[in-house]
Amino acid sequence: MRRICVMGTGYVGLVSGACLADFGNAVVAVDIDETRVELLRSGEVPIYEPGLEELVDRNRESGRLSFSSDVAFAIQSSEIVFICVGTPSLPSGEVDMSFVHNAARTIGQYMEDFKIVVNKSTVPVGTGDEVEQIIRKVRPDADFDVVSNPEFLREGSAIDDFMHPDRVVIGAGSQRAMEAVVDVYRPLYQNDTPMVLTGIQSAEMIKYASNALLAAKISFINEIASVCEAYGADVTAVARGMGLDERIGPRNLFAGAGYGGSCFPKDVQGLAATARRGEVDAPLIEAIDTSNVRQRRRMVDKLHHLVGDFSNKTICLLGLSFKPDTDDIREAPALEMVASLIEAGATVKAYDPAAMEHSKQEHPDLICCEDPYTAAQDADAVVLMTEWNEFRNMDLPRLLDCAATNRFLDCRNIYDPHEMVRLGFEYVSVGRVSRSPGESDDTSSWMIPGRFSPIRT
Numbered sequence: 001m002r003r004i005c006v007m008g009t010g011y012v013g014l015v016s017g018a019c020l021a022d023f024g025n026a027v028v029a030v031d032i033d034e035t036r037v038e039l040l041r042s043g044e045v046p047i048y049e050p051g052l053e054e055l056v057d058r059n060r061e062s063g064r065l066s067f068s069s070d071v072a073f074a075i076q077s078s079e080i081v082f083i084c085v086g087t088p089s090l091p092s093g094e095v096d097m098s099f100v101h102n103a104a105r106t107i108g109q110y111m112e113d114f115k116i117v118v119n120k121s122t123v124p125v126g127t128g129d130e131v132e133q134i135i136r137k138v139r140p141d142a143d144f145d146v147v148s149n150p151e152f153l154r155e156g157s158a159i160d161d162f163m164h165p166d167r168v169v170i171g172a173g174s175q176r177a178m179e180a181v182v183d184v185y186r187p188l189y190q191n192d193t194p195m196v197l198t199g200i201q202s203a204e205m206i207k208y209a210s211n212a213l214l215a216a217k218i219s220f221i222n223e224i225a226s227v228c229e230a231y232g233a234d235v236t237a238v239a240r241g242m243g244l245d246e247r248i249g250p251r252n253l254f255a256g257a258g259y260g261g262s263c264f265p266k267d268v269q270g271l272a273a274t275a276r277r278g279e280v281d282a283p284l285i286e287a288i289d290t291s292n293v294r295q296r297r298r299m300v301d302k303l304h305h306l307v308g309d310f311s312n313k314t315i316c317l318l319g320l321s322f323k324p325d326t327d328d329i330r331e332a333p334a335l336e337m338v339a340s341l342i343e344a345g346a347t348v349k350a351y352d353p354a355a356m357e358h359s360k361q362e363h364p365d366l367i368c369c370e371d372p373y374t375a376a377q378d379a380d381a382v383v384l385m386t387e388w389n390e391f392r393n394m395d396l397p398r399l400l401d402c403a404a405t406n407r408f409l410d411c412r413n414i415y416d417p418h419e420m421v422r423l424g425f426e427y428v429s430v431g432r433v434s435r436s437p438g439e440s441d442d443t444s445s446w447m448i449p450g451r452f453s454p455i456r457t
């Protein structure tokens with residue numbers, strides 16, 4: 001059992017803290033946001049993440065997990081301090097390191113004996129050295145080691161990702177620190193989870209390089225989707241045919257509205273900025289973000305093509321969060337769609353199972369509805385932006401009855417085009433031939449759509 005302090009109780013800090021407590025460690029989680037700490041202390045979980053509330057409750061009740069605003073006590077009573085604070089983008093694309101730097105200063109200020117400082121935030125290569133210098137400056141005689149332990153969890157499946165990761169990456173500069181952090185992950189080590197034990201710089205790079213490649217895969221299939229549209233090919237069949245090649249793999253090969261969220265956009269930009277700062281010419285890395293920005297714009301253009309001028313139109317959006325099973329709207333493609341529509345004079349009605357409160361704060365003009373059918377009432381088009389499971393099982397004839405027209409833009413390709421047309425929709429999706437009711441479709445009798453779908457992961 002290790003005594004651990006987790007700095008930051010956001011998506012990563014809270015999930016990591018709860019999971020590390022579940023591994024049997026004694027964890028105290030702190031945050032500079034006192035309201036958040038109070039909420040957590042009163043038994044509430046301020047983010048939507050499947051299974052998190054139960055995990056937090058269980059570990060709090062067992063006494064292994066606690067929340068505090070007393071940072072000095074939390075640091076002094078721990079052997080290992082995990083930094084899990086935000087690293088947002090600056091307008092330049094560079095990473096805003098102020099939260100990490102402040103956390104390092106706080107550690108230096110309060111530490112009294114040997115500490116292992118583990119950076120779990122996603123940070124540019126070289127941050128380990130910066131953290132060391134900051135702590136050293138505040139406390140020149142301090143005894144501590146810095147470790148990089150990037151986190152790969154995905155919102156929506158965060159607990160399972162943390163408990164059953166593809167790998168754990170630990171970058172350390174000393175044997176004592178490496179052994180201590182490996183020990184924290186002992187339950188995973190015993191499960192044969194691969195451990196990548198390396199230097200700090202390499203660990204930092206692994207996270208950035210992984211996210212950039214995953215984002216590139218999405219941008220790549222989105223561009224392929226546009227080429228498919230130009231020549232009548234079906235991107236879902238293309239993705240399946242590609243993904244069965246083991247060197248490519250089926251994951252992250254879904255054409256859609258472009259990637260969003262709090263990680264891919266900022267990490268891709270952060271890596272590009274890191275390359276530029278190191279005077280490295282990296283045109284491929286630079287292009288990932290450009291391609292994604294265009295893809296998001298392409299969705300707005302598709303809708304424009306479908307409904308014409310947006311002014312005085314009513315548009316129904318299904319899904320607002322950047323992906324299903326989260327309330328996170330950071331960089332969500334749906335929010336960009338909302339902004340474009342409202343700016344052009346449209347009325348936007350939306351339904352999302354978890355993200356309406358946050359979205360409304362960002363766009364007060366957004367009309368949030370209690371279900372998809374109310375949102376579709378009198379709409380000039382229905383646009384599916386996020387592939388929540390409940391949208392897969394919607395009563396589509398009822399939706400069609402509610403809307404003022406039969407136009408449907410599916411930005412996530414979750415419906416079968418043949419079926420949508422049979423139901424009476426004018427159906428547009430991404431990288432697949434658009435069809436209207438009455439248009440001849442001589443493949444529908446023998447194509448089995450499910451067999452041509454990509455494997456969704």
Ligand SMILES: NC(=O)c1ccc[n+]([C@@H]2O[C@H](COP(=O)([O-])OP(=O)(O)OC[C@H]3O[C@@H](n4cnc5c(N)ncnc54)[C@H](O)[C@@H]3O)[C@@H](O)[C@H]2O)c1
Binds near residue numbers: 086102262263
């Ligand atoms: N969200 C994800 O899916 C995900 C996945 C992997 C890695 N990451 C990385 O993990 C890091 C954290 O991401 P997040 O989504 O949890 O961020 P977040 O914004 O949800 O949470 C960060 C929290 O840190 C707190 N904080 C800031 N400075 C602090 C300080 N000095 N002391 C204590 N608390 C402080 C903030 O108040 C906030 O509650 C980022 O670097 C991110 O890139 C995120």
